[in-house]
Amino acid sequence: MAQSVIEALLKSKIGLDANSIGAEAIASAIYQRMADCGITDIAHYLGKLQVSTQEWEALIDTVIVPETWFFREPESFAFLKHYVLSEWLPKNPQGVLRVLSVPCATGEEPYSIAIALLEAGLNPTNIHIDAVDISNKCLSKAQRAIYSQYSFRGNSQSFQECYFQATKAGYHLCEQVKSMVNFINGNLADPAFLADTPLYDLVFCRNLLIYFDVTTKERTIQVLERLLRPEGLLFVGHAETWLLFKTQLISVRQDSVVAHRKSTGGENVRKNHHPNPQRQSITGKNIDVLNKRHLPKKNNSKFVAQERLNVAPQNPILPIELKVNLLETARALADEGRLDEAVKLCNDYLNQNQVSTEAYLLLGQVQQAMAQNERAAQSFQKAIYLQPTHQEALTHLALLKEHQGNADSANLLWQRIHRLTKDKQF
Structure with missing residues (x-):
């Protein structure tokens, strides 16, 4: 009973759908926190959780498993550089590119974005990167910017040598890249998330929406739409693109990259009624089906x-x-x-x-x-x-x-x- 209440609290506060990670994973996190607190009765732990902000944050840190690494899905960063050089920069030669990474976990993604933009030739003064996460523990590690070899899996040795210094404590990120990222504690499931922030040209929000309940998914997508400027790009995970089908976000998929452009309002954003829809499946492959004739939709x-x-x-x-x-x-x-x-x-x-x-x-x-x-x-x-x-x-x-x-x-x-x-x- 007490676990069900805790699951309901996780759902109401951070939008977590217990089914997305499994009740066993949540139970494991709860019992780990109970052991750390010296509590043997789950009902007593629930009482502590309801009155202690610190314990609530500790439980979130235990439930959330921040698995990330530098240049995860490298095609997205190659597409990022191509977009900036071919589209954004010619229109904004003196502008500041505004980028949001959420959730940023322990910092590998926003730092990868910073490095990609530097390698694209942008001046650091023309780049603004906000990185947001609900976990203060993750943010603290991100701000330290010291990483183990595990954070570089899949990347070449030259990448580490260029931007990191090897020490006994780990690999230290260079100060130039560190200074380019502004870390913020925040909850994307909050409708007022970054309400007073200027709009972003690019938003990275990958592999998060699938862990929210239906209501939080819908609310979060509205928040992401609000944060993007017209023609801005949103990067999501492969399993999340179908969630954006009935929004003002239009797929600009290229190879295995999953990105969506915010409509300016002039084009037809009802994508399912487009006269020649270029359907994009959640597999990351382009398909063009069902566009030779109009068919009635049936539930069966x-x-x-x-x-x-x-x-x-x-x-x-x-x-x-x-x-x-x-x-x-x-x-x-x-x-x-x-x-x-x-x-x-x-x-x-x-x-x-x-x-x-x-x-x-x-x-x-x-x-x-x-x-x-x-x-x-x-x-x-x-x-x-x-x-x-x-x-x-x-x-x-x-x-x-x-x-x-x-x-x-x-x-x-x-x-x-x-x-x-x-x-x-x-």
Whole structure:
């Protein structure tokens, strides 16, 4: 009973959906804090939690597992440099580029942004970076800017040598980059978050929304929209793009980068009614389906599949080309936020093709977006079983293990991904 109350408090205060990380992970954090406080009865701990701001912050620090590293998803930073040089700078030659990183965790992301902008040729005086996190413990480490080798996984040695000094305490970030980031304690789930702050050109908010409950997701997206200037870019995680489908944010996906541009109001932002929609699925792949004819929407996924694919309900065996369309339709439905229907079509496809790596990958991504993390992990594992070198499936599973607090399993997966990356370089 007391744990349920604590879960409800986490939901009301920071928007955390207990299903997103699992009740076991929350219970583990609670009992760790109880041990640290010398409390053996959970009801007594709940009483302490309700009257102690310090204990509340300590519990949040224990529940939140800040897994991050420098230049995580390097394609996003390459896209950032390209955007700044080709689009922002020509329009604002003397302007100040305003960037927000939230949550910033222990600082690797905002410092990566600062380094990327320096390497793009911007002057530090033309860069303003705000980095926000709810955890004071994380912010304290970020401001120290001393990191272990683990924060550099996947990056070249030259990157460390250029911007860090190796010491017995760890790798110290150079003062020039440190001075470029302004760290702030804040709660993105608060509707008044950064209410009096000037608008940002770029916002990085990756792999956070999927851990919020539905109400907090909607409220947070409204906050992110408010913080962006017109034509500004929002970077989110692969499993989060479907959440933005009915907003004024338009996908500008390139390769595996997941970014959305805020509409200026002049274009048609009702993307599902665009005359030639370039559908973007949560898998990070471009698809252009269902745009040859307008189809009525029905809630029953069976009829959706039959109408869109023109498949007779009496015929359970699908031709190869229709099987492919079935998977593409599942991607399109996921992109529209129709997740239950997407799961149904993924399973229909797998009934016909039980060795499809891509189908298990898509199914896992949709299940993760639905906070069905255990099922998602099983789907990613099946994809990896079928194709052991599938880096996207390995990456999704590693991130999922991290957020579930299973650092050992995540670390093994990251080592495996790193070996695959090195092999491709030779």
